[in-house]
Amino acid sequence: MNQDVILSEIQFVPVNPRDGLVGFASFVLYQKYYVGSVAVYTRLNGAGYRLVYPAKKVGERNINTFRPIDPVVGRKIEEIVSEKVSEIFVGECNENYDQPTRTI
Numbered sequence: 497m498n499q500d501v502i503l504s505e506i507q508f509v510p511v512n513p514r515d516g517l518v519g520f521a522s523f524v525l526y527q528k529y530y531v532g533s534v535a536v537y538t539r540l541n542g543a544g545y546r547l548v549y550p551a552k553k554v555g556e557r558n559i560n561t562f563r564p565i566d567p568v569v570g571r572k573i574e575e576i577v578s579e580k581v582s583e584i585f586v587g588e589c590n591e592n593y594d595q596p597t598r599t600i
Contacts (some may be wrong), residue, residue, distance in 0.1 A: 501572040502526050506580045508536065516540075518585075521547070521577050533563055536581055545578040 502554035503523045510519040522532035535548040551558040 501569055501576065503573065504578050506577060508577075508581050508584050510584070511537075515562070518545070523557070523573075523577065525573075534577070538584065543580055545574070547574050547577060 503525060504527060505524045507520075507522045508519055509521075511517060516537040517535055518538060519536050520532075521534045521536050522530070523534075524530055531549075533550040535550075537546050537548060538544075539546050550561050552561055553559075564573060579580040
């Protein structure tokens with residue numbers, strides 16, 4: 497099986513960090529499937545990000561609505577989305593760093 501993962505239209509919406517959650521991502525997979533509401537968490541060891549795919553709660557059970565079943569593909573998606581998230585956070589840090597400090 498070809499393990500090339502094609503992601504496009506990667507979007508990330510940051511949230512106020514809470515319990516490791518830093519935002520939500522969406523992307524188009526293989527130019528055929530829109531995948532949204534993917535939670536982005538910091539890794540427990542602080543190195544990078546991990547993805548949590550959406551689930552539907554039915555009664556007491558959580559039913560996965562989407563998740564990669566191939567671990568290689570899952571890691572590749574995580575790697576690509578993590579790069580985008582890092583770019584956004586680094587860009588925000590650089591923008592904030594260039595701003596003069598305000599004292600109120």
